[in-house]
Amino acid sequence: MKFSAERATLLKALAHIQSVAEKRNTIPILANVLIQAANGQLSLKATDMEIEVVEEVPAKITREGATTAPAAVLYEIVRKLPDGVDVELDQADSEGPLLLRAGRYATRLNVLSVDDFPSMGAGDFPxxxxxxxxxxxxxxxxxxxxxxxxxxxxxxxxxxxxxxxxxxxxxxxxxxxxxxxxxxxxxxxxxxxxxxxxxxxxxxxxxxxxxxxxxxxxxxxxxxxxxxxxxxxxxxxxxxxxxxxxxxxxxxVIPRNNTRILRVGKKDFADAVARVAAISQERSRPVKLTLEPGLLTLSASSAEQGVAKEELDDNRISYDAEGLEIGFQARYLNDITDQVEKEVEFAFADSASPTIVRDVDSPSALYVLMPMRV
CATH class of the missing domain: 3.10.150.10 (DNA Polymerase III, subunit A, domain 2)
Structure with missing residues (x-):
């Protein structure tokens, strides 16, 4: 087998391939990429027996054949080559090493038998x-x-x-x-x-x-x-x-009768959560939301650092239901508000029940968040 390919093209394909190849080496062949040059086409394949990825790569094929080489090593070599070079891979026979050349650089890679490379099979997809x-x-x-x-x-x-x-x-x-x-x-x-x-x-x-x-x-x-x-x-x-x-x-688990509605700008809310949560280094730190008509107060506390609090008034929120105190893990609030474009809507029932969260501008998405005791 012998072929040459542009470094950038080969690197892009190897980036996909090496992330699937098994890195723990419990089965050595799973750490390799299957390189096949046949019928004028070059393809790279990797699998961990759960996922298989195959990519067709533009290349100039001089001699057809197939081999396997360490995916992570091959990726690192190609990644560190200078931009613009052509990469040539040459294996004189199926038992011998794989020679890689690029400009004045050359190396030999040990290979494993193509016969040992597993296949997930094509199968039917109805x-x-x-x-x-x-x-x-x-x-x-x-x-x-x-x-x-x-x-x-x-x-x-x-x-x-x-x-x-x-x-x-x-x-x-x-x-x-x-x-x-x-x-x-x-x-x-x-x-x-x-x-x-x-x-x-x-x-x-x-x-x-x-x-x-x-x-x-x-x-x-x-x-x-x-x-x-x-x-x-x-x-x-x-x-x-x-x-x-x-x-x-x-x-x-999706509640149907949450009638206390809070609307707030995504950035205003996310920034306020981040500021009050900074008082504590705990990963699961809770942030308490205290609601009353026209006012949202966010607060968090730490036994070591003290208490942080921030208010958002009716210039930045919309809430006209009865008062409520409810707590959520700060990270979970951030994960959901990261999905919102501009304005986020919370629909509450009470302090112990699941809360519905929506993107006001995207009704196709719905989120449910369990509260924490604070």
Whole structure:
């Protein structure tokens, strides 16, 4: 096998590949990238047995063949090469090392047998549809902060993607929750997605797909089966296993009768939360919201540092319901308000019940936040 490729093009592909390749080396071949030059095409493939990513790379192929090389090492070498150089990879025979040349630089990389490289297989994907990259971007960014990291509740370790009907209209809905907060975001159900199964897309897959979206063309093709999901964005195809579990009936935790409504500018509120929360270094520090008509008081305290308080009056808030005191973890408040464009709406019931949070300018998103005792 022998080919040459532009350094920038190869580096971009290796960045995608090496982030999927297994780094713990429990199975050595999983730390390698499969390099295949065949039928005039160069492709790179990596897998950790849960995710597989394949990328087509423009290259000048002199001799066809296939090999595997350490993904992280190859990425670091190419990353440190000077801009503008062509990178040549040459393996004289399948048993020998892989020679890399770029300008006056040269190195040899040890390889592992192509026969040992695992494949997740093509398989059937009965459901196929396309989403605008901006829509997929929104579904991911506005929900992934609520994905649980608690491995014992593995069925919460991803985004629940499914079709539903809202006021007679078919919608594609993404939901994530960790038991403390819930994020639910909707988009129009694309053609081809009708009848799709509800699936839980794993946290790592969500992160890898999110990286691809920034470089994706206008649309991303999604293919689904009961056990796997595949995303194709330009020259990159990412295939992933799905979480084998049942997502909880999340609608049950969304309150229906929260009638105390607070509206406040996103920046005013987020900045005030950050200032009062700075009094404490505790990660789970609570911020208390004290509400009365025309006035919101935010406060936080620390046994070591004292008390911080800030008021937002009726020039910056809208609230005309009865008084209320309620507390939330500062980080959770920030995670949700980060998803809001301009104005955030809180709908309260009482100090012990879940609170609904919305982006006033984006009704397709809804968040639920559990209060803390303060």
């Amino acid at each position: 459901h196929r549809f396309k989403l605008p990259a901006t829509t997929l971007h929104s579904l991911i960014d506005r929900t992934r902060f609520a994905i649980s990291t608690e491995e014992t509740r593995y069925y919460l370790n991803g985004i629940f993607l499914h079709g539903t009907e809202v006021d007679g209209e078919a919608k594609l809905r993404a939901v994530a929750t960790d038991g403390h907060r819930l994020a639910r975001v909707e988009a129009d159900l694309p053609a081809g997605a009708a009848g799709m199964p509800g699936v839980i897309v794993p946290r790592k897959t969500v992160a890898e797909v999110r990286k691809l979206i920034d470089e994706a063309p206008e649309e991303v093709e999604i293919a689904l089966s009961e056990t796997r999901i595949q995303f194709t964005a330009g020259p990159v195809t990412l295939t992933s296993k799905l979480i084998d579990g049942t997502f909880p009936e999340y609608e049950r």
